[in-house]
Amino acid sequence: MLHLVNRSPYVSTSLDSCVKFAKKGSPILLIEDAVYGAMAGTALEKKMESIMKDFTVYALKEDLLARGVTNVIAGIKEVDYTGFVELIEEHKPTTWT
């Protein structure tokens, strides 16, 4: 199952809930304000790297660009909307708002 997360991890616990309930090994796609969690050199980087041990983390390119997040944590995969559609082709989705 693909897990969509869209709230900023600095103000919302949605990503924590996602990680708690998602099956290990599942893909997590960060969209909208959640892409701030993909930025390198932040207080959340260690937490994200810990999450990446159990999950494959993606971040939506269009939302990264909109926010000027260019320095993405190594290992987080950038996908555009076409890649988003491809992830949905492969996995049934749910959303953590």
Add this chain to the structure above:
Amino acid sequence: MLHLVNRSPYVSTSLDSCVKFAKKGSPILLIEDAVYGAMAGTALEKKMESIMKDFTVYALKEDLLARGVTNVIAGIKEVDYTGFVELIEEHKPTTWT
């Protein structure tokens, strides 16, 4: 200054921000879903008690009743909307959403 907080402390970091920026000794009024933070016997009780060392914490009675929160942490003051107005009479307010 009176600080209004209205988001559930289980899903939002608003209360943390409020506590970070509010002047020590200020009143904090929990309304809407934030009143869940006033409930005794929860994982957040210790955190609330620690906040109560620095701030006077109020919870809105109408919102407590709506949510069936009857066991309020000792020391948190329950006020109804009339009491809410009285707090505003005494203090200029701001809101942490």
Add this chain to the structure above:
Amino acid sequence: MSDISKIMIMMRKAPYGTIYSFEGLESVLIMGAYEQDITIIFVDDGVYSIKKGMDTSAAGIKDFSPTFRVLEMYDIEKLYVDKESMEARGLTADDLIVGAEVVDTETITKLMEEQDVVLPF
């Protein structure tokens, strides 16, 4: 479609502060008529949606919690609640207005993976 779909409604939001759980519930009541395999799960602040003792009269808001009690009449019997979410909020099964089964995180993960559709509210 001859097959029956497995549809999970995941309630994650507290009542009254936002309307998601109430309108989510409205959708469940309609779904009951479609004879699908419906599962409702309460996690995070969603567990507050089925807390006993709500009285919204003073707040001037409609109390929708009694509607959860009619789910059984709609043949929706698969109700689960996350144990950790309940415990963190100081709630036990006795505090709930419906007979939801208290399950651990692993069970919820497994249930989610079995679904055709998971609708979050």
Add this chain to the structure above:
Amino acid sequence: MSDISKIMIMMRKAPYGTIYSFEGLESVLIMGAYEQDITIIFVDDGVYSIKKGMDTSAAGIKDFSPTFRVLEMYDIEKLYVDKESMEARGLTADDLIVGAEVVDTETITKLMEEQDVVLPF
């Protein structure tokens, strides 16, 4: 009213995910015409509102960040940003599109207490 009011605009939300910071900014531009004592403060995710390098063309959303640059023309010069919020997000003053003064939490607390009105966005 003969006195000048001290009005603080507190930007706490990230851009694009929600509209609060953009519409909050729209209100500031109008306030500039009233010759009041306006302070703008960026805390929490609000600091992202003035981050350099935004390009919303692919997301199909209006980029409103350039508007922050015109604040000076409106005689709104009291711009502050919370140091801790910036550091937690890996940002420095060089990452900002406006010349906001980087201040510590205590300074923000003091500034808030001096205001007649604090408007959160």
Add this chain to the structure above:
Amino acid sequence: MKFGVMVQEGPYQHESSDSAYQFVKAAMEKGHEIVGVFFYHDGVINSTKLTDPQQDDRNIVKRWSEIGEKGVDLVVCIAAAKRRGINDDVLAPGFRISGLGQLTEMAINADRFVTFGAS
């Protein structure tokens, strides 16, 4: 005292409009003057007369109109309203659409300005 209020969320989805209404009502009952209620962001959706809630639910728009009938200035931000499909054709009684200058004036004229929002 003179109170000003801002509502940042629409009706029903968030409790903000309910809270603001209850607060304004209690303030008026205590004899305070409400210099105005400013509806901003999705708050502008509180002003449409097309709202038609269930019979057993409160009518949030009507409640505000009643506050307006008591002489309280209910101002709907025009910039926010245009983005969300609110105009004079659908405006409920007691509301008026105006600019952000009204927010500034309320903030200046009020002794206390209270914001009700969410995120």
Add this chain to the structure above:
Amino acid sequence: MKFGVMVQEGPYQHESSDSAYQFVKAAMEKGHEIVGVFFYHDGVINSTKLTDPQQDDRNIVKRWSEIGEKGVDLVVCIAAAKRRGINDDVLAPGFRISGLGQLTEMAINADRFVTFGAS
């Protein structure tokens, strides 16, 4: 594949409607069938033709209408719409107002069902 989509937030205030639109557009470009887009909660506000955004901003309602003109079923939940002042009089082209049964049918008929919301 057959995709179904739910939009839970109104236009402009949250990005959810933008994200859903971009997703639907990309899915259609890849040749997928969209069995429907269900507008629920504040999502119903995406359907009002009265929306009049700034000239230099995207017109979210119009974009959805264009998707509707391509044959995609844009369903606005009637219960949610009534609470928020949306009815047939203000409905933009391509949308239709219907019941929650449509959400169920989309969920049943779609191979993938994607929800775009906030909180």
